[in-house]
Amino acid sequence: MSQVPFAQRDLYEKGVAALQKNNFDYALTLFGTVLRAEPGFYEAREALRATQHRRAGGKTSFFKKLVGSASTLTRGQVALRSDPLEAILIAEEALNDDPGNSSAHELLAAAALVAGLPKTALLSLEVAFKHKPTDRKLALELATALGQTGNRARAEKILRDLLQADPGDPSLNEHLKNLLANRTLHEGYGAIKDGQGSYRDIIRDKQEAVVLEQENRSVKDADVAGKLIDDYERRLAAEGDNLKLMRDIADLCRKRQDFDRAIGYYERIIATSGINDPMILQAVRDTRLSQFTHQEQSLDPAAPDHGDRLAELRSQRAEWQLDDARRRADQNPTDLHLRFELGDLYLKAGKVGEAIAELQKAQNNPNKRIPAMNLLAQAFAKRGMNDLAARKFQEALKEKLVFDDEAKELRYQLGVVLDKIGKSAEAIDQFKLIYEQDVGYRDVMAKVDAYYATNG
Numbered sequence: 001m002s003q004v005p006f007a008q009r010d011l012y013e014k015g016v017a018a019l020q021k022n023n024f025d026y027a028l029t030l031f032g033t034v035l036r037a038e039p040g041f042y043e044a045r046e047a048l049r050a051t052q053h054r055r056a057g058g059k060t061s062f063f064k065k066l067v068g069s070a071s072t073l074t075r076g077q078v079a080l081r082s083d084p085l086e087a088i089l090i091a092e093e094a095l096n097d098d099p100g101n102s103s104a105h106e107l108l109a110a111a112a113l114v115a116g117l118p119k120t121a122l123l124s125l126e127v128a129f130k131h132k133p134t135d136r137k138l139a140l141e142l143a144t145a146l147g148q149t150g151n152r153a154r155a156e157k158i159l160r161d162l163l164q165a166d167p168g169d170p171s172l173n174e175h176l177k178n179l180l181a182n183r184t185l186h187e188g189y190g191a192i193k194d195g196q197g198s199y200r201d202i203i204r205d206k207q208e209a210v211v212l213e214q215e216n217r218s219v220k221d222a223d224v225a226g227k228l229i230d231d232y233e234r235r236l237a238a239e240g241d242n243l244k245l246m247r248d249i250a251d252l253c254r255k256r257q258d259f260d261r262a263i264g265y266y267e268r269i270i271a272t273s274g275i276n277d278p279m280i281l282q283a284v285r286d287t288r289l290s291q292f293t294h295q296e297q298s299l300d301p302a303a304p305d306h307g308d309r310l311a312e313l314r315s316q317r318a319e320w321q322l323d324d325a326r327r328r329a330d331q332n333p334t335d336l337h338l339r340f341e342l343g344d345l346y347l348k349a350g351k352v353g354e355a356i357a358e359l360q361k362a363q364n365n366p367n368k369r370i371p372a373m374n375l376l377a378q379a380f381a382k383r384g385m386n387d388l389a390a391r392k393f394q395e396a397l398k399e400k401l402v403f404d405d406e407a408k409e410l411r412y413q414l415g416v417v418l419d420k421i422g423k424s425a426e427a428i429d430q431f432k433l434i435y436e437q438d439v440g441y442r443d444v445m446a447k448v449d450a451y452y453a454t455n456g
Helices: 006-020 024-037 042-056 071-082 082-096 103-116 118-131 135-150 150-164 170-193 206-215 222-239 243-255 258-271 278-298 304-331 336-349 352-362 369-382 386-398 404-420 422-435 443-456
Strands: none
Touching: 006 024, 024 042, 024 082, 024 278, 042 082, 071 082, 071 103, 071 278, 071 336, 082 103, 103 118, 103 135, 118 135, 135 150, 135 170, 150 170, 150 304, 222 243, 243 258, 243 278, 258 278, 278 304, 304 336, 336 352, 336 369, 352 369, 369 386, 369 404, 386 404, 404 422, 422 443
């Protein structure tokens, strides 16, 4: 906990005090704020979980499936592919309402493992696995988290139990082999540290070490990926509408930067299944954005038309992003996260009226409320509605519990609009508050120094 910034530790202590007084809603707000800033603050995660359970009064339903939270968890699954920390926040949003929601725990655990937070994953996996002890996917995730947090003996037992039920599964054998190699490595270093072993004892068989390295090598090599694609396409020709093979081919094509081909297979999945799967739609979006990035990076910076071509590509990218966001929002009209994304893109494109309409909806999303209010106030300011902008910035600041970069941005923008409507004294007060905390933020030093030079 000593490595956590003071501001977050202070909020954590206030959250603990609120929990002790049974002020559960305030405690949830405080712990949520802390974890947005410090997602690896495990003590705060434990306290949040305790608050959720106490607030529910023990009346949780582990088998309650997506009631009132289907859109939330679908959005979480989409976020998992590109932003695991956002997926964790979304899962916690569902757990605030139902701390026993199995789907939310599984989402949180998967996202935490991707984000490199095995202790956080373990907190949810223990709950999920207790109620689904035969779920192979959960068992593997639990073994992974246990291995990463040092409980390799229990992880080994889980994997051996799975192998006993399915001894021919090569992936289980690989998981166990990796775990045993990791265990040997750590125990070997421990023995060396104690003066009871040698580095030769860590891996006795050099050939085995080479085999392990080769087996664990990721399929990133272009030649290997190309051979896999050829093999999968032969199988697909024989098997017809195998959606998993299509997805595997699409993912491999994307890794090889064969973007159009990848998108073709993703779209084939949608056409074959007849379902606009949010995860496939997200994969299409991510692939197209990767293609734009690759095209920009492929431009010759020494070419005389480099600047024009770069500007053209960026314009095409922005236009495509806006069209894509509009399409996804039309398909999911109640998804407030998409409303925020669309409002942000509208604002960047100079479509201020459209941005205001979307951001007014998006501010009802607890996870995007303050960012949405920030952009909404900026949209008001772009329309010359500086009094409305000032009120919206002030409203957002009332909900900020810490003086972080987001708070600095809100105060800076508030100072700008206050100055525009002739409230110079109030404006400089905002710049002074930033100056006291971060003299290097934007041009606050110049603004404050100029004020004192003029006013003594």
